[in-house]
Amino acid sequence: MELQSILLPAMNAQRPIVIAGPCSAETEKQVMTTACDLSKKGVQVFRAGIWKPRTKPGGFEGVGTVGLPWLQRVKQETGMYVGTEVANKKHVFEAVKHDIDVLWLGARTSVNPFAVQEVAEALKISGFDGPVLIKNPVNPDIELWIGAIERIYNEGIRRIGVIHRGFSTYDKKLYRNMPSWHVPIELKRRIPNIPLFCDPSHIGGKRELIAPLCQQAMDLNYDGLIIESHCTPDEAWSDKEQQITPDVLSYILNMIVVRETNQTTENLVQLRQQIDEIDAELLSILTKRMRISREIGQYKKEHSMPVLQTARYSEILANRITEADKIGIGASFMSTIFEAIHEESIRQQIEILNK
Numbered sequence: 198m199e200l201q202s203i204l205l206p207a208m209n210a211q212r213p214i215v216i217a218g219p220c221s222a223e224t225e226k227q228v229m230t231t232a233c234d235l236s237k238k239g240v241q242v243f244r245a246g247i248w249k250p251r252t253k254p255g256g257f258e259g260v261g262t263v264g265l266p267w268l269q270r271v272k273q274e275t276g277m278y279v280g281t282e283v284a285n286k287k288h289v290f291e292a293v294k295h296d297i298d299v300l301w302l303g304a305r306t307s308v309n310p311f312a313v314q315e316v317a318e319a320l321k322i323s324g325f326d327g328p329v330l331i332k333n334p335v336n337p338d339i340e341l342w343i344g345a346i347e348r349i350y351n352e353g354i355r356r357i358g359v360i361h362r363g364f365s366t367y368d369k370k371l372y373r374n375m376p377s378w379h380v381p382i383e384l385k386r387r388i389p390n391i392p393l394f395c396d397p398s399h400i401g402g403k404r405e406l407i408a409p410l411c412q413q414a415m416d417l418n419y420d421g422l423i424i425e426s427h428c429t430p431d432e433a434w435s436d437k438e439q440q441i442t443p444d445v446l447s448y449i450l451n452m453i454v455v456r457e458t459n460q461t462t463e464n465l466v467q468l469r470q471q472i473d474e475i476d477a478e479l480l481s482i483l484t485k486r487m488r489i490s491r492e493i494g495q496y497k498k499e500h501s502m503p504v505l506q507t508a509r510y511s512e513i514l515a516n517r518i519t520e521a522d523k524i525g526i527g528a529s530f531m532s533t534i535f536e537a538i539h540e541e542s543i544r545q546q547i548e549i550l551n552k
Contacts, residue, residue, distance in 0.1 A: 198346075201355040203328045203392045203420075212455055213414075214421030216280060216299070216394070217446055218244035219428075220436040221257065222264035228271065231428040234443035236275040238450075242299060243268070243277045244423060248288055249435060250305045257434045265295035272296070280330075284312065286319035293323040301330035304362055304399075307345040308334035314348050321352040328356040330394060330423075337364040337377050339384055346388070358392035359384065360423055361414075363400035370481045373402020373439070376410070378417065378470050398425040398439040407441060408449045415455050417470060424449075486538070487545055494546030504546045510539055 217235050222228050222245040232243045245268060249259035268279040280299030283289050284306045292300055300320075306312045320329065329349055334341045342359070349357055361381040363374025385393055395414035397407045411422055427433045430440035441449070497504060514535055521531035 198350055198388055198391070199355070200350075200357055200388075200390050203356050203358045212420060213411075213450075213453070214242070214392075214394070215240050215450065216242040216244050216421065216423040217426040217443075219246070219433065220398075220425045220440060221246040221249055221434055222260055222267055222281075223434050225267045225270070227428060228264070228267040229274070231426065231443065232271040232275055232277060234428060235426060235446070236277055238443050238447040240443075240446075241277060242280060243271050243275070244280045244299075244425075246435070247281045247292075248284060250284060250303060262291050265291060265297070268297060269295055272298075282306075283316060286315050289316055289319035289323055289325070293325050298327045299330065300325065300327065301360060302332060302345065302349075304332045304335045307331055308336065308338075308341060310341075310344060310348065313345045317348045317352040317354070320349065320354055325354075326356070328358060329354050330358045330360050332360040332362050332396070333364065333380065335365045337375075337380050339380055342380075342384060343387070346391070358394060358420070360394045360396050361400075361419075362396035366481060370484060371477055372400055372406070374400050375477065375481070376400050376413075376474060378413070378474050382417065392420040394421040394423050395419045396423050398423075398436070402439050404430070404439055404441045404445070407439070408452065411449055411453055413470060413473070415453055483538070487542065490542040490545050491549055494549030497546065498550050504543055504550060513539075 217240045219227065219231055228245060235243060245264070247259050247264045247268075248261060249257060251258050265281075268281065271277055271279050278298040280301065281292060281297055282303045283292055283300050284303060289300070302313065302316060306316065331342070331345050331349065334345070346357060346359065359381070361376075363372060364377050364380070366375050381393060385391065395410065397410035397414065401407055401410050407424060411424075414422060424446060425436065425440040426443050426446045427437075427440040428442065430437055430442060433440050494504065496502075514532065517535050518528045518531050522528060
């Protein structure tokens with residue numbers, strides 16, 4: 198896949214390329230205030246959601262086309278490039294008509310091949326030649342992600358990049374969306390020349406997680422970052438918990454360490470990232486297990502059963518130790534692990550019984 202440089206002509210190629218701005222364009226004043234503050238911090242590409250796909254109806258779904266002239270004003274008054282998300286052909290035509298520089302497909306769009314194809318054809322018809330970024334689908338399906346890239350590419354678009362925004366899961370977890378770093382790493386292995394951006398705002402879901410996620414992305418040699426930044430994030434109309442002020446963004450960017458890559462260091466970083474990812478998965482699995490334990494506690498409460506089932510616990514412990522021994526994990530270690538898990542399960546079931 199022969200891709201052209203995604204960098205806009207006047208941009209500095211120094212890593213990371215930073216795209217920043219509010220989750221949603223809310224008012225012209227909010228857009229201009231945020232853009233001016235970000236411009237002063239050296240950010241060259243301003244992002245703002247014009248159309249916002251919401252999980253349920255009734256939420257704020259963006260100001261719509263009325264907000265596009267606000268982005269034009271940002272370009273005129275700050276000299277910044279501007280970008281927004283598109284999800285259908287109408288969005289594409291309106292964005293191109295208003296001279297938007299960078300477009301991206303969101304996770305809810307990239308998961309749908311019909312929607313991606315519609316956007317791809319609209320890009321071709323409109324003659325758009327700016328960068329097109331494709332967020333990963335909501336589920337960790339690398340083939341679906343690559344399929345979206347190919348659909349855009351097959352319509353003649355050559356400046357293509359991808360955005361890693363994490364993957365949805367059901368249970369409570371540290372991250373809003375699980376990073377699953379191995380998925381974008383594998384995509385980069387298969388398409389080495391495609392620019393890779395990290396979206397720490399949507400991965401973390403909390404502003405305090407943005408800094409460490411940015412550093413993780415740089416350690417994994419990502420090309421850029423797309424970060425939600427708002428002049429008054431606590432008053433944001435959407436996703437206020439994951440937005441940061443331009444001042445905080447500047448501090449984070451100044452603290453990021455962009456390491457020189459060499460084989461030894463890169464391997465160590467990637468191995469540590471895999472440990473971090475597995476630890477997050479362990480927490481997610483434990484959360485699921487405890488949810489089931491609470492459901493068991495509710496059943497026992499409704500049927501007047503005692504919490505502690507000694508025979509069942511002994512059977513579980515013996516089976517788990519046997520299985521662990523087969524794969525080279527010590528019996529003592531496995532016994533300690535499952536005793537701790539069982540103790541926490543009992544505690545949570547007792548809480549249910551006492552409610």
